[in-house]
Amino acid sequence: MICTSNKKKFEEISSMLKALNIEFVKPPYELDVEETANTFLSNAYLKARAYYEAFGIPALADDSGLVIEALGGRPGVYSARFYKEEFGSHVLKEEDYNLPKDDLNNLKVLRLLENEENRRAKFVSAIVVMMSNSQGIFGEGELKGYIAKEPSGSLGFGYDPIFIPEGYDVSLANIEHKNEISHRRKALNALFDMLKKVL
Numbered sequence: 001m002i003c004t005s006n007k008k009k010f011e012e013i014s015s016m017l018k019a020l021n022i023e024f025v026k027p028p029y030e031l032d033v034e035e036t037a038n039t040f041l042s043n044a045y046l047k048a049r050a051y052y053e054a055f056g057i058p059a060l061a062d063d064s065g066l067v068i069e070a071l072g073g074r075p076g077v078y079s080a081r082f083y084k085e086e087f088g089s090h091v092l093k094e095e096d097y098n099l100p101k102d103d104l105n106n107l108k109v110l111r112l113l114e115n116e117e118n119r120r121a122k123f124v125s126a127i128v129v130m131m132s133n134s135q136g137i138f139g140e141g142e143l144k145g146y147i148a149k150e151p152s153g154s155l156g157f158g159y160d161p162i163f164i165p166e167g168y169d170v171s172l173a174n175i176e177h178k179n180e181i182s183h184r185r186k187a188l189n190a191l192f193d194m195l196k197k198v199l
């Protein structure tokens with residue numbers, strides 16, 4: 001079971017796991033797991049464990065986000081809800097809150113970096129697979145890059161339109177082979193051999 005309500009994330013992960021020849025399913029319903037930890041790995045563990053306990057089948061959870069050097073590592077584990085965070089909230093105006101969440105997050109990042117020359121950033125993914133109450137495996141991956149000056153592209157999701165991977169001159173939302181280079185791919189690669197053995 002792939003524990004995510006994010007359709008794009010589900011598609012990305014299940015297409016990367018095709019080689020395992022196993023059918024991955026969505027949870028019958030979404031659990032409201034509070035991501036209270038301050039690392040991606042611990043939050044992925046909290047999610048995978050909660051889903052394993054609720055549904056009793058092997059549960060794969062990813063916790064991921066964008067880490068920006070000039071913002072001291074933010075949005076980090078707060079990536080999904082960055083638009084709601086107190087940090088940097090002064091750059092958003094009341095009318096901005098009518099935008100879809102992803103656009104609002106991107107706008108907040110771009111405004112916070114408006115006069116910033118250091119645009120270095122990375123995507124981080126931690127993946128935990130719980131096989132039983134006491135057996136789990138994990139993998140982590142990173143994709144380094146830069147924050148663009150403005151959004152572009154229509155592929156992917158989240159911060160993809162404002163993230164330019166190292167070695168490219170376009171945003172991740174323009175790159176059709178994202179799944180071959182992404183932080184999530186690297187995290188899955190790190191646990192793939194072990195996953196083959198335990199599944």
Ligand code: IMP
Pocket residue numbers: 006035062063064065066079080105123156157158159160182
């Ligand atoms: P999570 O569902 O708690 O792991 O939240 C992850 C958040 O990080 C998402 O809502 C996105 O905003 C961001 N994120 C994670 N991975 C990606 C990616 O591959 N592209 C763009 N944004 C991402």
